[in-house]
Amino acid sequence: MRAPGRVEALRAFVLKEMRHILRDRQTLTILLLLPLAQVVLFGFAIRTDVNDIRLAVVTPAPDDATRALRARFEGNGRFRVVAEAPSAEALEPVFRRGGADVALVLPRGLASDLAAGVPVQLQLITDASNPNTGTTMQAYADAVVTAWRADLAADAARAAGPGAPRPVTLAVDARMRFNPTLESVNLFVPGLIALVLTLVSALMTAISLSREKERGTLEILLVSPLRPWQIILGKVAPYLLLAFANVVTALVAAWAVFAVPFRGSLVLLLAASTLYSLVGLALGVLLAALTTSQRAAMMAAMLVTMLPTTLLSGMIFPIASLPLPLQLVSNVIPGRWFIVIVRGIMLKGAGLAHLWQELAVLGVMLVVLLAAAIRAFKPRLA
């Protein structure tokens, strides 16, 4: 570094790399536009909630009570009655071809039994071949039946006249903090930003470095007066800028198209994004150093980033739902921490005081990955 030529060489090298990327208009356009298109597409398309539940009702003998219960399901807004059958046997073929999601099986003589105080039994059958939606659909159906039961109890109490014991209610006033409507897009955009950043930083760096390796141009660079870390820096700097541009466009899309709330500090968010991009870049360098071809580097990058960042980061499935060993694994996935930071800043308005731990974890990851990357890179000098 003391030699005056070094700094200039580095500058020239960084400029060369920049020009390299800027000149390739096609790649540049893809890199800038595709992530934006994805944020918009997925922001609109992905919902984790279940809205249109197809209900089959089994009533051997329709009466007032069965009609009332059916009307409750229809009035709920989430359910749509698609079939009515006299017996449960008819359900099997309907479920088999995926024609209904939930079936409500009502007994014969429901109204008269209720009036007489005879215990009755209802059945809720859910197509649980998808357990995630199955659980949710069952919960919604349960809620309708519970409300119906509570009203029956109230009616019974009223009919019994004053002085009769009334049932106790514990009313739950629930507030969903930070995302009152459970809007999927609010939760999804931070995850998408994490995915896009990983894509641009880790994958692109891995590919671009291993390309030079494959072509043998890296050898030329290595015999130049540039140090390994300078070569890495030069390779990485343009992608850092690109990643930054992607964050900004994704945020603008989130704000302008989806009206995702933005409660915290923009500066903190941009700083955290830069830190996260750096982690991705270091990972990319490490992968390129460890593999021998572009193909292998890319497969490795794809497999260590794409599915884990989708599944183990809390982007779609909450971390708390993971089995314990996977919760431990999720700790080494940078996206897991970054998503907490982005959601914290955007949805909760959290500041440095709340998020310093997550930022520190990313910082440590950066140092470790960088050290590993530079170490893995060096032997190639020979």
Add this chain to the structure above:
Amino acid sequence: MRALKYLLRKEFLQIFRDPALVRMLFVIPVVQLLVLSNAATFEVKVARLYVVDQDRTTLSRGVIDRLVASGRFVRGGGSASVALGDDALMRRDVDLMVVLPAGLERDVVRERRGHVQVQLNAEDGAAAGVTLGYLREILARHAADLTVELAPATALAASRAERPPVRGQPAVEVRRRGWYNAELDYRHYMVPGILVQLLTIVGTLLTAMNIVREKEAGTLDQLNVTPVTRPVFIAAKLLPLWIIALVVLGVGLAVGRLAFGVPIEGSILLIYLGAAIYLVAALGIGLWVSAVTETQQQAMFVNFSVLMIYLLMSGLFTPVSAMPEWAQWIARANPMMHFISLMRGVMLRGAGLADVARELAVLTVSSALVLTVAVRQYHKTAE
């Protein structure tokens, strides 16, 4: 067809010469299957609870004990201050805060109605909804018990009403059953889907990279000037990966069976028939990507984006029925969605040829379509 034979030999040699690649082809999908199949659930086992008990009575303590006794909640802290609880929510130390306001016991005894405030951290969305569901259910059961507990006292207080105590709530019992996956084991559901994802990633990616690599290296030009015809060239590029992907599928099915006990209720031949057709579409997309891009970097980026659409629009992780109408159409055009549905049908429900005829038809059509477009896009001439 001698040319095809030689080209195939060359392709296989090139793949198996790269030990890192072979390792990745077989080891990583297995590891991913093992790890990721465990990940895809919204089920919340234990939620951490912050208790703000301003009532400090037997009844308010009873409510909390009931919640904790359910095993769904653990106490993650408590004080008399809502502000402190708020801070704990903000720091993610707890998942929800329950506020039992002063006078709760009095209200329940006198009015038969008490209010409990609950604030959930909805940052994780789905998880908060599920947690709230559990909480409501537990409190409803507690309220029913309280009704019975308090009944004699009320009957007395209500100036010795002559009626027998509590004929109470109408006796309605709800039985819940989940069909096709009675234990709600999400892994059975996820394994077929994740298997499809891995097949697609391996197939699409390697096809695209394979051809673009030859473009970059300049060897494609050399091939182009040989008398090898376009169909032979494309067949030589696709067949090896098609075969490898089918082998990977077999390995994946075995792992799913051994590690997770995922059943294969239906015919394994049917699964292979579906896979053989579906892979043509998956590899065709790789071929198309390699035709429209010039460098491996571009190919990879385009591929990655295509795969993200595949992944997120397939209904594997999020229900298709919740998407807006136009997005559902995109999802329906996604061959992966149909193949996943076929795999699940055959593996979990024991669906036969007749049950999955529609999926097979859609897969055949989309494979033919994708392959035609890809082959047309690919020119034997240099630009």
